[in-house]
Amino acid sequence: MIPLAMPNLTGNEKKYLEDCIDTTYVSSVGEYVNRFEKMVADATGSKYAVATSSGTTGLHAALVAVGVKPGDLVIIPTFTFIATANAVAHCGAIPWLMDISIDDWCISVEQVKSALADKCRLEEGCCLIHKETGRRVAAIMPVYTLGNIPDMETITHVVHQYNLPVVADAACAIGATYKNKPFGGLADVSVLSFNGNKTVTCGGGGAVVGNDEELLQRIRHLTTTARCGKFYDFDEIGFNYRMTNIQAAVGCAQMERLDEFVERKREIRSFYQEKLQDVNVSFFPKTDGSSCWFSGILLQEGIGFNDVCRISERLQEKKIEARTFWKPIHMQEPYEDVPRECVNVSERVWKRVLSLPCSTNLSDDEIKYVVYTLVRLICI
Numbered sequence: 001m002i003p004l005a006m007p008n009l010t011g012n013e014k015k016y017l018e019d020c021i022d023t024t025y026v027s028s029v030g031e032y033v034n035r036f037e038k039m040v041a042d043a044t045g046s047k048y049a050v051a052t053s054s055g056t057t058g059l060h061a062a063l064v065a066v067g068v069k070p071g072d073l074v075i076i077p078t079f080t081f082i083a084t085a086n087a088v089a090h091c092g093a094i095p096w097l098m099d100i101s102i103d104d105w106c107i108s109v110e111q112v113k114s115a116l117a118d119k120c121r122l123e124e125g126c127c128l129i130h131k132e133t134g135r136r137v138a139a140i141m142p143v144y145t146l147g148n149i150p151d152m153e154t155i156t157h158v159v160h161q162y163n164l165p166v167v168a169d170a171a172c173a174i175g176a177t178y179k180n181k182p183f184g185g186l187a188d189v190s191v192l193s194f195n196g197n198k199t200v201t202c203g204g205g206g207a208v209v210g211n212d213e214e215l216l217q218r219i220r221h222l223t224t225t226a227r228c229g230k231f232y233d234f235d236e237i238g239f240n241y242r243m244t245n246i247q248a249a250v251g252c253a254q255m256e257r258l259d260e261f262v263e264r265k266r267e268i269r270s271f272y273q274e275k276l277q278d279v280n281v282s283f284f285p286k287t288d289g290s291s292c293w294f295s296g297i298l299l300q301e302g303i304g305f306n307d308v309c310r311i312s313e314r315l316q317e318k319k320i321e322a323r324t325f326w327k328p329i330h331m332q333e334p335y336e337d338v339p340r341e342c343v344n345v346s347e348r349v350w351k352r353v354l355s356l357p358c359s360t361n362l363s364d365d366e367i368k369y370v371v372y373t374l375v376r377l378i379c380i
Contacts, residue, residue, distance in 0.1 A: 002370060004321040005197040005294065008361040009250075011257050016249035028224075030245025032252050037207065039255040043174065044190065045182025046209035048216035051243035051251075052223055055171045055193025055206035059087035061241055062189045062208050063139060065219045066165035068093050072138035073130050073339065075115075076169075077107040078328040079346040080143045083193075084169050085329045093138065096130065097330050097340035104285045105349065106150035107142045113158050115341055120162070128162045133339060139165045144173035144183070146284055147199075147265075147291030152178060152186040167191065174200050175262035177289030184209050189219070194251055199261050199293055199360065202251035205243045264360040265292040268367060272297070272356060275371040279378055284353075296325070296355040299378075305351035311377055312354065318373045325353035 020026050033051055041049035052058040068074055070092025076084050078097040085095045098115065099108045120128050120137060128137040140159050142150055156166055168187035170176075176183055184190060189210040194202040208219050226238025243251075254261075269292040273283045281297040299308060308324050315322040328346045329335045357370055 001319045001321055002357045002362070002366050003359055004323055004355060004357055006359045006361075007196055007201045007203075008257075008261065008359065009253075010361065012253040013250050016253050017246060020246050020249050025245045027244055028242035030248070032245045032248035033243055036202075036243070036248040036251045036255065039252060040174075040192065040207045041184070041209055043182065043255065043258055044184035044192075044209045046184030046190075047211045048213060049207050049209045050216055050220045050223060051248060052206040052208060052241045053243055054204055054241075055169075055191055055195065056083040056087055057223070057239065057241040058191040058193075058206035058208045059083065059141070059167065059169060060090045061219050061222045061239060062167045062191055063087060063091050063093070063141070064222060065215060066139055066167060066188060068138045071135060073133070073135045074138055075107075075112060075140040075164075076329070077143055077145075077346070078330045078340060078343045079105060079326060079350060080145070080169065080329060081171070081326055082329065082332060083171070084141060084143055085332070085335055088141070089334070094135065095329060095335060095338050096137065097335075097338060097343065099341060099343045099345050100145070100349070101150070102285075102345050102349070104148040104150055104287050105145040106148055107155075108345070109151050109154050109158070111341055112140065112155065116158065116162060122162065126163045128164065130339065137162070137164065139167055141167045141169050142187075143169040144171070144176065146286075147173045147176045147293040148285060148287040149173065149176055149178045149183055149186070149289065150287075152183075156186065171206075172198055172293035173291055174198070175258055175265075176291035180289065185211050188212065189215060194247075194254075199265055199291060200251065200254040200258060202243065202247035202254070205247045205251065207243075261360045262291050265295075265358060266290075268292070268358050268362060269295040271364075271367050272371065275368075276375070279375055281378065294355050295358040296322075296353060298349065299352045299354060301348075301352075303352050308352060308354050314377050315373060320370055320373060321357060323355045325355055326350060
C-alpha cells in the first residue's frame with residue numbers, strides 16, 4: 001500500500017531516543033525539549049517557542065493566554081480540521097464561522113472585514129460586541145490551510161482596529177514563508193502541530209511560537225500547570241500540556257531535515273500538477289512560500305462526496321491510500337448552531353477534494369503509479 005502521509009524516520013530519531021532511555025530523561029524534562037523549542041523558533045523566525053503535548057492543546061493555551069473567556073466568540077474559518085473549533089470550545093467560547101477564499105482555502109479576508117464592520121459594535125473600553133448574540137468577539141484564528149498563508153497583513157490591519165488578538169492555527173505550516181520570510185511574527189502567536197501525518201512529526205505534540213516574551217511566558221506558565229517555583233504552589237488553573245523529552249528527541253531529528261522535507265513536499269505537488277494537467281481536475285491551491293503539506297486534486301463541479309469516496313475506494317483496491325478531506329465545521333454536530341456567515345465556497349469545495357499520497361519518502365515511481373492509476377479511473 002502506498003500510504004497517504006507517513007513519517008520519514010530515517011535520520012537520527014533512533015539515536016536520540018536511545019539517548020533518552022540511557023539518560024532516563026523520558027518525561028517533560030530533558031535537553032531535547034529545550035533544543036526542539038530553539039529549532040522551531042529559529043525555523044519560524046520567532047523569538048520564542050513553547051513545546052506542547054499537541055497542536056490542539058497549544059491552541060487552547062494560546063486562546064486562554066490572549067484573554068478568551070467563556071461565552072466569547074472567536075472568529076475561525078468553517079473549512080478547517082475540527083481541532084480549531086474544539087480549542088475554542090475548550091475555552092468555553094463559541095466559534096463564529098467564516099467562509100474561505102477559493103484562491104488559498106484560507107479564511108476570507110473580505111468577509112471578515114465586512115462582518116466586523118456590519119455585524120459588530122465597539123463599546124466603551126474597546127470591547128467588540130456581536131450585535132445579534134450580544135457576545136464579545138475575543139479573537140480571530142486564521143488557519144494556514146495546507147501550509148498556505150493568507151493575506152495576513154490585511155487581516156492584522158483590520159482586526160487590530162478592533163483590538164482583536166490574532167492566534168494563527170499554523171498546524172501544518174512548518175517550513176512555509178510569507179513574502180520570503182518565516183511566518184512567526186505575522187500573528188500574536190502561531191501554533192504548530194507535530195502529529196504523525198505532518199511534514200515534521202514528534203509522533204504527537206505541538207508548539208506555540210511568537211515574539212512577545214510576556215505572552216509566551218504566560219503560555220509556558222499555563223501549559224506547565226501554572227506552578228510557581230520549586231514547591232507545590234499554583235497561582236491559577238493551569239494545564240498539563242507539556243511535551244515529553246522522547247517526543248522532542250524525535251522532533252529534533254526531524255527538524256534537522258526540515259528543508260529537505262519541505263522541498264520534497266513541493267516537488268510532489270508540482271509533479272502531480274504537471275502530470276495531471278490534461279485531466280479535468282484542478283489542484284490544491286498554493287500560495288507563494290507554501291509548505292505544501294498535502295497534495296491532491298479538486299474534482300470538477302457536479303461531482304459529489306459519494307463520487308469522491310468511490311474513487312478513493314477504487315484507489316485503495318489498487319494499493320493507493322487516498323482520502324477525502326475536511327468536512328466544514330458548520331456541518332459537524334457539535335457546531336451546527338453556532339453563528340456563521342455565508343459559507344458557499346466551503347460548501348462547494350469540501351465534497352470534491354481528494355488527497356493523494358505525499359509522504360516525503362515517496363519514490364518517483366510510486367508517484368507515477370498513483371498518477372497512472374488515477375488517470376485511468378477518472379477518464380473511464
